Amino acid sequence: MTRREYYEDLKRLALEKRTEHCVETGRFGLSEVRVIYKNEGIRIDHWPLPRKVKALYMCGDSDCSVALQPTLPYEPKLFALIHELKHHYRDRAVLGAGVISCGDYDANELIEKGAEVFAAEFIYPESEFYADLQKLGVVVRQASDVVVIKRACTAKVSYRFICKRLERLGLIGVGAFNGVQFQKLEEKIHGVPYFRRR
Numbered sequence: 001m002t003r004r005e006y007y008e009d010l011k012r013l014a015l016e017k018r019t020e021h022c023v024e025t026g027r028f029g030l031s032e033v034r035v036i037y038k039n040e041g042i043r044i045d046h047w048p049l050p051r052k053v054k055a056l057y058m059c060g061d062s063d064c065s066v067a068l069q070p071t072l073p074y075e076p077k078l079f080a081l082i083h084e085l086k087h088h089y090r091d092r093a094v095l096g097a098g099v100i101s102c103g104d105y106d107a108n109e110l111i112e113k114g115a116e117v118f119a120a121e122f123i124y125p126e127s128e129f130y131a132d133l134q135k136l137g138v139v140v141r142q143a144s145d146v147v148v149i150k151r152a153c154t155a156k157v158s159y160r161f162i163c164k165r166l167e168r169l170g171l172i173g174v175g176a177f178n179g180v181q182f183q184k185l186e187e188k189i190h191g192v193p194y195f196r197r198r
């Protein structure tokens, strides 16, 4: 299987599992993930983890659990939990009774990137993203256009997610908006949201 076929296969799996778990993009968040974990029999542990590690997946005989970096913001936390779900579905055999430590791309580059592909498609399928973008009618020329997309977006995804998707679809150059502080830019344009004011 080529790398491309591997990723395509994971995207198919993501769509299949979305249907199985009745996922609706705009209503999908951490509470819904917790229900999926419960149904899949995966425990979520809250241990302190080294800063570089986003999450860990462990599976023994029938005991599967995920430990999550507690400092992650909402969207990255959601993404990490779905990333771990891919290890649960696909990597248990190679894993044996070991542990997958996520965030370390050198060690398991392909299965890690595959988990990113799976999570992105699960949380916000590429075809839905593209259709929403068409509906919105935004042509991305500058960073503020990404702010428009983010504010219209019902999926719980980060600015980084949106930029990566735009890169993948060839709508912006790779790394075009690296270094842009989108949250600050958004606040500059729209003001600081009430809940973040002091």
Ligand SMILES: [Zn+2]
Pocket: 083, 084, 087, 100, 101, 102, 103, 111, 112, 115
């Ligand atoms: Zn991983």
